[in-house]
Amino acid sequence: MRRSPGDIMELTQADRQHLDKSKQDTGSLGNTDVGLKYDSGRVAHDFSCIHSKDLLPAEDGEEATKHFLQELLKEGLEGFSLELPDQPDNLEQLLVDCRDTLKYGVKTGHPRFFNQLSTGLDIIGLAGEWLTSTANTNMFTYEISPVFILMEEVVLRKMHSIIGWPEEDGDGIFCPGGTMSNLYSVLLARFHLFPVVKTQGMSAIPRLALFTSAHSHYSIKKSAAVLGIGSENVIVVRCDERGKMISSELNSSIETAKSKGLVPFYVNATAGTTVYGAFDPLNEIADICKHHGLWMHVDAAWGGGLLLSNKHRVKLQGIERAHSVTWNPHKMMGVPLQCSTILVKKKGLLQECNQLCAEYLFQPDKHYDVSYDTGDKSIQCGRHVDVFKLWLMWKAKGSEGFEAQINHCLENAEYLYYKLKRRSDFQLVFKGKPEHSNVCFWYLPKRLQSILPSPERDRELHMVAPKIKTKMMEEGFTMIGYQPLEDKVNFFRCVFSNPATQREDVDFLIDEIVRLGCEL
Numbered sequence: 001m002r003r004s005p006g007d008i009m010e011l012t013q014a015d016r017q018h019l020d021k022s023k024q025d026t027g028s029l030g031n032t033d034v035g036l037k038y039d040s041g042r043v044a045h046d047f048s049c050i051h052s053k054d055l056l057p058a059e060d061g062e063e064a065t066k067h068f069l070q071e072l073l074k075e076g077l078e079g080f081s082l083e084l085p086d087q088p089d090n091l092e093q094l095l096v097d098c099r100d101t102l103k104y105g106v107k108t109g110h111p112r113f114f115n116q117l118s119t120g121l122d123i124i125g126l127a128g129e130w131l132t133s134t135a136n137t138n139m140f141t142y143e144i145s146p147v148f149i150l151m152e153e154v155v156l157r158k159m160h161s162i163i164g165w166p167e168e169d170g171d172g173i174f175c176p177g178g179t180m181s182n183l184y185s186v187l188l189a190r191f192h193l194f195p196v197v198k199t200q201g202m203s204a205i206p207r208l209a210l211f212t213s214a215h216s217h218y219s220i221k222k223s224a225a226v227l228g229i230g231s232e233n234v235i236v237v238r239c240d241e242r243g244k245m246i247s248s249e250l251n252s253s254i255e256t257a258k259s260k261g262l263v264p265f266y267v268n269a270t271a272g273t274t275v276y277g278a279f280d281p282l283n284e285i286a287d288i289c290k291h292h293g294l295w296m297h298v299d300a301a302w303g304g305g306l307l308l309s310n311k312h313r314v315k316l317q318g319i320e321r322a323h324s325v326t327w328n329p330h331k332m333m334g335v336p337l338q339c340s341t342i343l344v345k346k347k348g349l350l351q352e353c354n355q356l357c358a359e360y361l362f363q364p365d366k367h368y369d370v371s372y373d374t375g376d377k378s379i380q381c382g383r384h385v386d387v388f389k390l391w392l393m394w395k396a397k398g399s400e401g402f403e404a405q406i407n408h409c410l411e412n413a414e415y416l417y418y419k420l421k422r423r424s425d426f427q428l429v430f431k432g433k434p435e436h437s438n439v440c441f442w443y444l445p446k447r448l449q450s451i452l453p454s455p456e457r458d459r460e461l462h463m464v465a466p467k468i469k470t471k472m473m474e475e476g477f478t479m480i481g482y483q484p485l486e487d488k489v490n491f492f493r494c495v496f497s498n499p500a501t502q503r504e505d506v507d508f509l510i511d512e513i514v515r516l517g518c519e520l
């Protein structure tokens with residue numbers, strides 16, 4: 001079934017059949033206020049009582065015709081004022097504003113939204129977010145968040161045990177996004193090696209070097225820049241054709257850095273790279289870290305969810321040897337944004353590294369065990385409650401439920417992979433089945449299908465994905481991302497993390513790319 005333009009603008013996760021029916025019924029976006037346009041908070045034209053017989057050539061039809069045609073030509077955010085008023089708007093206007101906010105936003109919960117790693121809309125997670133806002137409290141002290149602090153401890157402990165850390169080990173904190181989690185890991189590794197840096201700064205320590213793969217997330221370089229280590233002291237290690245760090249290259253990069261007088265201290269291994277979805281060889285990297293005495297961090301922001309799958313967790317073998325792990329439940333586990341963790345093997349290090357003991361907040365003589373005041377582990381002061389929606393979803397699904405939805409997403413990726421492999425108008429970017437739910441491919445329009453690969457062909461191919469994406473965004477049926485990578489010209493990256501996505505949605509994506517791109 002071809003859906004109507006702007007379809008990606010609908011929230012359809014909860015009940016696909018119901019949605020499809022309502023779309024057939026309305027033949028549009030399911031938007032019920034198309035007859036009303038608002039200007040500065042006032043209803044300008046009400047077309048609900050006007051019919052075509054009232055338009056020209058009807059007598060006195062000029063005004064209605066003019067307004068009708070004006071409304072017809074309006075598009076985009078027309079009529080939705082983002083300006084802030086001096087006088088209060090009424091509740092009716094606020095309801096309209098809320099509807100417009102969703103109407104003009106991108107529906108990332110749509111089963112045909114393939115653009116980002118975090119997608120979907122879990123209803124229990126949504127309920128958790130609503131309750132969190134209702135509670136409107138802050139994670140820094142136990143005295144105002146006793147329940148959420150205890151939940152955070154329980155959830156973090158569960159995640160530690162899934163990683164495979166011994167029961168006596170394990171610490172962590174929820175933080176705003178994977179980049180922040182990775183920043184914590186660099187901060188902790190540096191403090192662990194040179195505690196003096198906390199008080200005396202970078203001038204008290206030698207020039208450091210850290211290591212990460214060419215396919216890793218840019219947040220490692222950003223962390224080095226933010227922490228005053230310098231992005232040039234991040235040594236980028238080459239990857240194989242599947243995007244996995246080459247461990248022998250890591251070893252030689254460490255030796256080279258040492259010979260130049262730098263002090264290596266940290267290696268980031270990625271479990272689920274952002275574009276290819278590759279898993280670095282964690283055990284090999286752990287051996288190298290052990291040999292050189294380096295902190296091993298695993299950025300499993302994207303791949304961490306696979307730990308919940310008996311079928312796929314083998315891809316993260318060796319993660320238990322890491323000193324710290326980033327794991328974002330808002331990605332593969334489908335928890336509403338945002339929900340990200342930094343998990344640390346060594347207990348107490350977060351507190352030691354970050355605590356400043358502000359007396360107005362962390363009074364040591366409180367009437368309870370102040371180790372439950374977790375706020376000083378953080379580099380923030382105020383901290384949003386991110387744990388509750390995850391805790392509630394875990395209760396609702398059980399670990400088995402997460403496992404099923406993660407397996408389903410990887411099955412969709414495999415389905416797409418096999419479909420593309422059989423076609424001559426698509427070309428996969430790397431050989432072999434995807435390890436994660438990332439499928440990377442080029443679409444070859446008719447005129448490029450018969451041309452042998454060459455720099456000239458690549459120049460043309462580079463422009464295909466952005467052109468298709470532009471048309472895709474204008475029509476709004478589906479959404480997928482693209483990027484160049486190293487020597488590869490722009491290619492599409494399809495990612496699956498929405499359990500609502502079905503094979504028919506995958507088929508739709510392929511048909512849509514062909515429809516929009518075959519004449520390019």
Ligand code: ABU
Nearest residue numbers: 115116117118178274
């Ligand atoms: N590393 C943040 C997520 C990026 C993405 O959704 O593609």
